[in-house]
Amino acid sequence: MPLPKNNHHVKACGSPRGVQAFSLIEIAIALGITSVGLIAILGMVPVGLTAMRDSIENTTIALISNGVASNLRAKTKDDFEKEVTAYYFDDQGRESDSQVAGGYTAKATVLTRSDTLGGKKLVTLSLQVSHHGSATQTNTQPASTTSMVLILTPLPPSAP
Numbered sequence: 699m700p701l702p703k704n705n706h707h708v709k710a711c712g713s714p715r716g717v718q719a720f721s722l723i724e725i726a727i728a729l730g731i732t733s734v735g736l737i738a739i740l741g742m743v744p745v746g747l748t749a750m751r752d753s754i755e756n757t758t759i760a761l762i763s764n765g766v767a768s769n770l771r772a773k774t775k776d777d778f779e780k781e782v783t784a785y786y787f788d789d790q791g792r793e794s795d796s797q798v799a800g801g802y803t804a805k806a807t808v809l810t811r812s813d814t815l816g817g818k819k820l821v822t823l824s825l826q827v828s829h830h831g832s833a834t835q836t837n838t839q840p841a842s843t844t845s846m847v848l849i850l851t852p853l854p855p856s857a858p
Contacts, residue, residue: 758791759827766804803828823848
C-alpha cells in the first residue's frame with residue numbers, strides 16, 4: 699500500500715512509518731551517565747554514616763559531661779577529698795557500676811582547692827570523658843576523649 703504524497707507526519711518524524719525510537723547508542727550513553735551518578739551517590743553513603751556515628755558519640759559525650767558536671771555541683775566540700783573520681787556509662791550514656799566494653803568513662807580530677815571568690819572556697823576540676831569504642835575493638839586506648847575544666851563553689855558540709 700503506497701503512502702499518501704501529502705503526509706505531514708512523515709516529514710515531522712523523519713521516518714517512513716512515523717515511529718520514533720531511541721537508538722542503541724543513545725540508550726548506552728544514558729545508562730552510562732545514570733550509572734556514574736548512582737556510583738557518586740553511593741560513594742557518599744559511608745561518609746554520611748561516619749558523620750552520623752561521630753555526631754551520636756559527640757552528643758552522648760556532651761550529655762554525660764553535663765550530667766557529671768551537675769552531680770559535681772551538688773557535692774559538698776568534703777566530697778572533694780578524693781583526687782580522682784571515676785564514673786562509668788554504657789554505650790547509650792546510662793550510668794553503670796563498672797566499666798562496660800564500648801562504653802564511656804568520665805574522670806573528675808581535682809586540680810585546686812585554694813582559690814577564693816568573694817570569701818567562698820572554689821574547687822577547680824578537670825572532667826575528662828572517654829569513649830572506649832565498640833566491644834569488638836581490641837586496643838585499650840580510648841577511641842575519643844573530650845575534656846573540660848569546671849570551677850565550682852562546693853556546698854557547705856552537711857550538719858551531723
